[in-house]
Amino acid sequence: MKSFDWKRNEVLVFAVIVAFCVVAAFSDPNFLSIPTLTDLMRNSIVLGIFAVGAMVVLVSGGIDVSFTAVAAFAMYATTVMLRDLAPDMPWPLAFAIATSIGAALGSINGFLIAICGLPTLIVTLGTLSVFRGFLLTFIGTLQISNLPPGMRDFSRWMMIRGTNSDGSFYSLPWAFMALVIIAAATWVILNRTMLGRAIYAIGGAPESARRIGINVRRTQFFIYVFVGALAGLAGIIHASMARISNPFDLVGLELSVIAAVVLGGARLTGGVGTLTGTFLGVALIVLVRNSLIVIGIPSTWQSVTIGVLILLGTGLPAWQAKRAEARAA
Amino acid sequence: MINRILHSTEGRLAAITLGVFVAMAILVPDRFLSPANLTSMAFQFPEFAILALAVSVAMLTGGIDLSVVGVANLSSVIAALFMSHFAGDGQGAGLLIAAALLSLSIGLTAGLFNGLLVAKFGLPPILATLGSGLVFAGLAIAMTGGSAVMGLPPAVAWVGNGTLLGIPVPLVILAILAAGVGWALKYTAFGQKTRMFGANPLAARYAAMGTERVLLKVYGLCGMLSAVAGLIVMSRANSAKADYGSSYVLLAVLIAVLGGVNPYGGYGRIIGVVLAVLSMQFLSSGLNLLQVTNFAREMIWGILLIAVMLINLVSFRSKP
Amino acid sequence: MPTDTQPAPLVTLEAVTKRYAAITALDNVDLTIRAGEAIGLAGENGSGKSTLIKVLVGVEHESGGRIMFDGEPQSRLTPTAATAAGVQVIFQDFSLFPNLTVAENITMTAERATGTVLVRNARARARATEVLNRVGVKLDLDARVERLPVAHKQLVAICRALAADARLIIMDEPTTALTEREVARLLDLIRTLKADGVAVLFVSHKLGEVLEVCETVVVLRNGAKVAEGPATDFDSASLTRAMTGRNVASEPPAPLDPTAPTLLKVEGLVRDGAFEDVSLSLRAGEVLGVAGILGSGRTALAKALFGLARPDRGRVSLDGQDIPLGDPIAAAAAGIGYVPEDRLTEGLFLEQSIAHNIAIGRFDAHAKNGVINLGNLWGEAADWLKRLSVKTPDATAAVRSLSGGNQQRVVLARWMARQPRVLILNGPTVGVDVGSKAEIHGIMADLAASGLGVIVISDDLPELLATCHSILVMKGGRITEVVPGGAGVTEADLSHKLAS
Incomplete structure (x- = not known):
């Protein structure tokens, strides 16, 4: 059997989450409750979908910072389209449109990175500006609060609904299933298809991949289209759940998402990353964003806390790797 | 001759800058070339030019500094808190000098912290400065509760809005810093080591060049440059706030790459960065006069960045 | 048919x-x-x-x-x-x-x-x-x-x-x-x-x-x-x-002066998992070979001597002065130089000028108050190119443009410019054409003749036999044998000793 590695990021992050919950439970007995859990799950939906995409890119040895702009673009463009052209469109079709818009924008990244061979960070920094600039210049800047009925229906569709002892309500929308489905599909792609094998292979040793005939460019192109599609879907889900489509939303989240993925053990150098780690990283970031106050840290320290977590989460493995390298020398 | 100019990254950039300037001068001749517009441009771009300078120096080592805005805001918030605490009735010139020194030392400390993370702990620069940037910005939020620090002495305005012999002070500061950094990169042992480290970090280590010290100095310098930019921003806004100029991080990276600094390290010239800033500013200001929104400018910047990279790609490939 | x-x-x-x-x-x-x-x-x-x-x-x-x-x-x-x-x-x-x-x-x-x-x-x-x-x-x-x-x-x-x-x-x-x-x-x-x-x-x-x-x-x-x-x-x-394409007749090294002082002394050096209990001494003018298959600990030892890896125990001293372990800068300052195995990734700055590649360790020496004297830097580089007969028109060209042999000479010049007492060469003639190989062997002999201690690590057993006064055989992290260089031992013997 495989030996269990206690130093893996997943384990560390899990331990931090447990510690967080223990401290929170002591200071607020209501913390360990279903509403806390549904809040956590609800707040993880959009961030989680983003993180899955960001993780796949990191595994392949690249980095994408443009996905939030892709999401905002797909979300807002779809809402505008629905409002003006087909207000009665059912939500699945709207979601498909948003996903396609995302995929199309992703293919621009794919073209520049996979076909032209430009550096991924710089390309996606550039397309982040382009997508966002295009959206706000040509599509609109006004938020749409009167969502088309299809999207409103989706947002009201609850998986779990309940009442607390104090009379307040809690709920978990079906949107959470989207995250579950995406996680399952991505798991299948990464672990059960030759494409997924190729993604890990090009992230681990690009030259070896080329030598055994893996089409590195095609694989990379697929990845950026895939990430774009996920972002588009995350965008439309975000708008539906918020019941408002605001073109200024989402952009700015990209570094937090990458932070969550890296906390979960994905390596910036490529080849390593798991869905488990990614979701643990997302859970930790969401906990810090929402519940820091519960463990007695004022919410103004949120940013410091996330920064410190990133430094520790990446610093410990980097420090270990550096020492291991010095040993191997 | 023209061919030779167009074959160097900086040459092409100079042509682009000139082209943008001429195009804007033709499109909106009366207003673009008006003294008022030229002066206002001269006040606008130094702050992000200095941040771009900082990012460029980090990039020269093959790293990056995403914490520049965090450092700028943290140092200016502390400087502002310091000044508002001690502010009296006078102009407060002495106080300003003390605050400037304080903010520079904070910038230096923050930069050295980044350097330590990269050099000693082996964190990838992107993650180290991403995380530390959040910490710095977060400290500024924690100190101020997220609101702006006001009540600064009158002397502060001079830094961002004053003129020296008719030249805007921010421009003077930028000119001194750009010339200084450009000179240091070329004519000092530190500059040569920085470039060599960026060209091949492993070989630099094997040559016993003192790589850790170089990285510490590089990120320390980045921190100090960021602090200067923070002072200018503070002066122009007449206040300090934890989230001023948050879009400047990506802008600074964009300018550095546009200026021909190789993101993998080893190559980059300050003149290129200056030209990139100028072309961005001309474009930005001209588009502004043409009633183009801020958002369209953001888009055009992105297109410009990608276009320049594609041009560089084609011209590098065509080289024998 | x-x-x-x-x-x-x-x-x-x-x-x-x-x-x-x-x-x-x-x-x-x-x-x-x-x-x-x-x-x-x-x-x-x-x-x-x-x-x-x-x-x-x-x-x-x-x-x-x-x-x-x-x-x-x-x-x-x-x-x-x-x-x-x-x-x-x-x-x-x-x-x-x-x-x-x-x-x-x-x-x-x-x-x-x-x-x-x-x-x-x-x-x-x-x-x-x-x-x-x-x-x-x-x-x-x-x-x-x-x-x-x-x-x-x-x-x-x-x-x-x-x-x-x-x-x-x-x-x-x-x-x-x-x-x-x-x-x-x-x-x-x-x-x-x-x-x-x-x-x-x-x-x-x-x-x-x-x-x-x-x-x-x-x-x-x-x-x-x-x-x-x-x-x-x-x-x-x-x-x-x-x-x-020719008979490579190599000359045996000049006999070692029996009165030559000991330069480098290594006592009980250990790096867990890499090498064990290594002791050796190197005299002025001596060329010492280290032979061993990959993973025998020979490269780890060389790196440890130069401070690139920190040994767990033991002492390294030069002229009786202890050298701090695990610090390449201290090792270089004490007079140890290291010419790495993989010239392209560990040795050279391919896109940078030949002069900068030579001056890499001497920026501070060329500088006064931090300001570098570029004239000195270029002049010194040109001198070295002439001394080591590197055929190139100018020192401003990227080092990438040189042949393997000339690139190796640039790395050698880098260290010779720092006037080391001990030079460690790891695979000195890998990827070098035959003519340059003989000349690099000549440079090594000259360095030893001028009183340096030279340590050579190589896969090329005939090279070790031809250039070294004696050869340490490393196996599984230990020095198992010391073999005299020159004609006393055949390549086959040595090869057998390494791998048995």
Whole structure:
């Protein structure tokens, strides 16, 4: 059997989450409750979908910072389209449109990175500006609060609904299933298809991949289209759940998402990353964003806390790797 | 001759800058070339030019500094808190000098912290400065509760809005810093080591060049440059706030790459960065006069960045 | 007619030529490989061996000539087509995926060849087990390859080739990292493969191994085939002559002055997992060789002496002064220099000027109050280029433009400019042409004559025997023997001592 590695990021992050919950439970007995859990799950939906995409890119040895702009673009463009052209469109079709818009924008990244061979960070920094600039210049800047009925229906569709002892309500929308489905599909792609094998292979040793005939460019192109599609879907889900489509939303989240993925053990150098780690990283970031106050840290320290977590989460493995390298020398 | 100019990254950039300037001068001749517009441009771009300078120096080592805005805001918030605490009735010139020194030392400390993370702990620069940037910005939020620090002495305005012999002070500061950094990169042992480290970090280590010290100095310098930019921003806004100029991080990276600094390290010239800033500013200001929104400018910047990279790609490939 | 009944050869190359811009890497090479045959391919670095391999597997395309598999001409061969034809390479670096498991690595090529979209884990694991059995080794299918020892990585690479139904396996210098027992096992394995009808192209410069398993030897020099014949027709001298194009008569080192003072003293140096209890002393004017296979601890020792790795215990002193361990800057300041093994990644700044490559350790020395005197820097570089007779018009050119031999001279000049007391050379003539090799040996002898202590680590045993006063044999992290240099010991003896 495989030996269990206690130093893996997943384990560390899990331990931090447990510690967080223990401290929170002591200071607020209501913390360990279903509403806390549904809040956590609800707040993880959009961030989680983003993180899955960001993780796949990191595994392949690249980095994408443009996905939030892709999401905002797909979300807002779809809402505008629905409002003006087909207000009665059912939500699945709207979601498909948003996903396609995302995929199309992703293919621009794919073209520049996979076909032209430009550096991924710089390309996606550039397309982040382009997508966002295009959206706000040509599509609109006004938020749409009167969502088309299809999207409103989706947002009201609850998986779990309940009442607390104090009379307040809690709920978990079906949107959470989207995250579950995406996680399952991505798991299948990464672990059960030759494409997924190729993604890990090009992230681990690009030259070896080329030598055994893996089409590195095609694989990379697929990845950026895939990430774009996920972002588009995350965008439309975000708008539906918020019941408002605001073109200024989402952009700015990209570094937090990458932070969550890296906390979960994905390596910036490529080849390593798991869905488990990614979701643990997302859970930790969401906990810090929402519940820091519960463990007695004022919410103004949120940013410091996330920064410190990133430094520790990446610093410990980097420090270990550096020492291991010095040993191997 | 023209061919030779167009074959160097900086040459092409100079042509682009000139082209943008001429195009804007033709499109909106009366207003673009008006003294008022030229002066206002001269006040606008130094702050992000200095941040771009900082990012460029980090990039020269093959790293990056995403914490520049965090450092700028943290140092200016502390400087502002310091000044508002001690502010009296006078102009407060002495106080300003003390605050400037304080903010520079904070910038230096923050930069050295980044350097330590990269050099000693082996964190990838992107993650180290991403995380530390959040910490710095977060400290500024924690100190101020997220609101702006006001009540600064009158002397502060001079830094961002004053003129020296008719030249805007921010421009003077930028000119001194750009010339200084450009000179240091070329004519000092530190500059040569920085470039060599960026060209091949492993070989630099094997040559016993003192790589850790170089990285510490590089990120320390980045921190100090960021602090200067923070002072200018503070002066122009007449206040300090934890989230001023948050879009400047990506802008600074964009300018550095546009200026021909190789993101993998080893190559980059300050003149290129200056030209990139100028072309961005001309474009930005001209588009502004043409009633183009801020958002369209953001888009055009992105297109410009990608276009320049594609041009560089084609011209590098065509080289024998 | 016998040719009618005989099947077409597995692989035929007809007048294959490969040009890169102005350089001809392969020049009209003819080669025939039949099923079950082992061919030894010999040649110096840069003789065109790697280009030949790349052309054979479709990573590079020939500029002229024809490649035929089973008599079928192949136009614009792709890696996929080469795999389909059964041609597989075991690259020197193995080209494995460190982040994937043994089973995943072994079956990657084979599964891809089936065109399957889904990962067929059960089938893949069965295949991996089957191939491992065929080779006769037991490996954990779920172990990540990055954690395997070198010999096991090689087995994984061989298994990967076999799993993909290889009919021709090209092995690029397969024995550099193996102990004698592992080499023997590899050669056994090759015999088994041959009996199964698999052909092997064995790329190596170690005649003994080539003779043991290969029927035919082909020698490349400057891209052209210069010799071909039954392995038994070659001996060490004739193979070297064929590879280098001349008789390399090396002069033995000048005798060591018995009164020369001890420079470097190493006592009980230990680095857990790398080397154990190493003690040695080096006298002024002495050239000391260190021989050992990859992984014997020789490079780890060299790096530890120069501070690139921190030893766990022990002392290193120069002229009686202790040197702080684990600090290359302190080591360099004390007068130790290190010319690394991999010149391109560890030694040179390829895009930077020759002058900067020479001045790398002396920026502070050229500077006053931090301000550098560029005139001095350029002048000193020009001086060194002249002293070491590097043929180049100017020191401003990128060091990339120089030949291997001249690049090595630039690295040597870098250290000589710092006037070290002890110079450690790791693989000083790897990838260097024959002429430059002799000159670099000359530089080493001159350095020793001027009172430096020189430590040479090399795979090239004749080089060690020709240049060193004595040679330390390292095995499993320990110095097991000290062998006198010069004519007292033969290459075969030394080779046996290393790997037994």
